[in-house]
Amino acid sequence: MENNNQLLQEKTELQRQLGLPETLSIVINRIIGSGIFRTPAPIMLITASVSMFYGVWVLGGVATILGALCYAELVAMMPKAGGPYVFLKAAFPxxxxxxxxxxxxxxxxxxxxxxxxxxxxxxxxxxxxxxPAKYPVALIAIAVVFMLTLFNSYGIKLSGTLQNIFGLAKIAILVLIVATAFSSGINTANFSSEATTAGPSGWAAVIAIFTAMRYSFFAYSGWEGATYVAEEVKNPSRNLPLSLFGGIGIVMLLYLLINSAYINLLGPAKMGTSTSVAVDSMQIAIGSAGALFVIIAIMVNTFSNVNTQIFVKSRTWFAMSRDQLFFRPLSKIHPRYKTPNYSLYAQAVWASVLILFSTTAKSNYEAVIDYFSFTSSVFNVLTFASVFVLRMKYPDIARPYKTFGYPITLIIVILIQLTFMIVTLITAFIPSLLGIALTATGLIYYKFYVPEESKQLKSSMS
Structure with missing residues (x-):
């Protein structure tokens, strides 16, 4: 019972100032970034079928909603800073x-x-x-990271206000693109089966769908963003599940509409070979002004996405440091603004190092997704499995929200992730191994620098 109380109540210097509008905006801002402007092309190229193309986006959205059903139980039970880190901490060593x-x-x-x-x-x-302009691009990117880090260090209210503004702007931009794309009517020929060559069938179709889902999962990624700031949310047991379901539902609808807009203007063949489906689509719709509009729209979306990432992710390093599993200074809270400033600054510095490192290599958007997909899926499976583990370990703990359809829902989402993992390992073997190897280097730090008492702690909810 003592562990149960520690789960529900933990002393913190963070302040609960985020309501439902702010947490809903966090989910929307965290999901909608660069993905919807880039990933439709490789998905169409892989599936070579309008129906399979939509199937990938629907399956990705459904899998995301099923995942949210599981996360909602976990975050309502443990409304603490750190998101998935907190859930794994409670369930595993x-x-x-x-x-x-x-x-x-x-x-x-x-x-x-x-x-x-x-x-x-x-x-x-x-x-x-x-x-080419590698160095100006890198310097501007670093300036943006530090500027937004500074904004987020000046208190939770300013961060929440920015989330609301950017969230509304993103929805308005995507709706405007959709409206423009269909302003001259629907090109039914682009949606017909004759518009594409015969797509894969049988097992080849299954492999194609799950290969393409690397990109739809990337476009939906970030849906769990609000769970990272759970310690700063008012009435978290109510507002966090609502923000997850509402945010994902809104984004899924927008994604289906925006992809329909791309197909309507470009058609499947041009979509599959486009390097920027959004720019190409709007250029067809309204000429060079359309291309300029999309570039500005991408800037608004990516700027707000960086802002949300900086805001929510810093709470994980704060939570790890508080548990003595990461660099100790990162758990410090600013005495006036009550924000984890050291965690924010460390995050900005390392992101800047990676930006500078990028100047030595040729950027490859799809390769980056391949590189992280397998490792991320491994930890996603473990996080979803935490629902099983915690139901067995702590059956009497208060659960303000329970996973709908448990255990069937949980089994389905884990099976989807496992299938995705296997296909990713087969189709992106070398990038997957590199991701695993880089993760494994953390064992060196863990062995020599993590305090022994932290290693000996049994998994708990405290």
Whole structure:
């Protein structure tokens, strides 16, 4: 019972100032970034079928909603800073939670901040300059990361206000693109089976769908964003589940509409070979002004996405440090603004290092997704499995929300993730191994620098 009380109540200096509008905006802002402007092309290229193309987006959305059903139980039960890290900590030994956090900080999460900041910067530079501009792009990206880090260090209210503004702007932009795309009517020929060559069938179709889902999962990624700031949400047992379901539902609808807009204007064949489906679509619709509009729209979306990533992800490093599983200074709270400033600044520094490192290599958007997909899926499966584990370990704990359709829902989402993992390992073997290897380097830090008492702690909810 003592562990149960520690689960529900933990002393914290963070302040609960985020309501439902702010948490809903966090989910929407965290999901909608660069993905919807880039990933439809490789998905169409792989599936070579309009129906399979839609199937990938629907299956990705359904899998995301099923995942949210599981996360809703966990976060309503444990409304603490850190998101998935907190759930793994409660269910598994410290080394598992440490490796998840290590991979997030040094590989996937700060890497995502760097990648989206660079994508913003590339579009900003393209407004004034044509041709290669690696160093100006990198410097602008670093400036954006530090500027938004500074904003987020000045209190939770300012961060919440920015989330609301950007969330509304994103929805308005996507709705405007859809309206423009269909303003001249529906090109039914582009949606017919004759518009594409015969797509794969049988097992080849299954492999194609799950291969393409790498990109739809990437476009939906970030849906769990609000769980990272659970310690700063008012009435978290109510507002966090509502924000997850509402945010994912809104984004799924927008994604289906925006993809329909792309198909309506470009058709499947042009979509599959496009390097920027959004720009190409709007250029067809309203000429060069359309291309300019999309570039500005991408900048707004990516800028707000970087802002949300900086805001929510810093709470994981704060939570890890508080548990003595990461660099100790990162658990410090600013005495006036009550924000984890050291965690924010460390995150900005490492993201900037990755941005500078990017100047030595040629950017490859799809390769980055391949690189992180397998490792992320491994930890996703473990996080979903936490629902099983915690139901057995702590059957009497209060659960304000219980996973709908348990255990069937949980089994389905884990099977989807496992299938996705296997297909990813087969179709992106080398990138998957590299992601695993980089995660494994964290074991060196864990062995020599994590205090022995932290290693000996049994998995708990405290």
């Amino acid at each position: 410290p080394v598992v939670t440490f490796l998840r956090g290590w991979a997030m900080f040094f590989v996937s999460e700060t890497g995502a901040i760097a990648a989206v900041a660079l994508f913003f910067s590339e579009n900003a530079v393209s407004l004034f300059h044509t041709g």
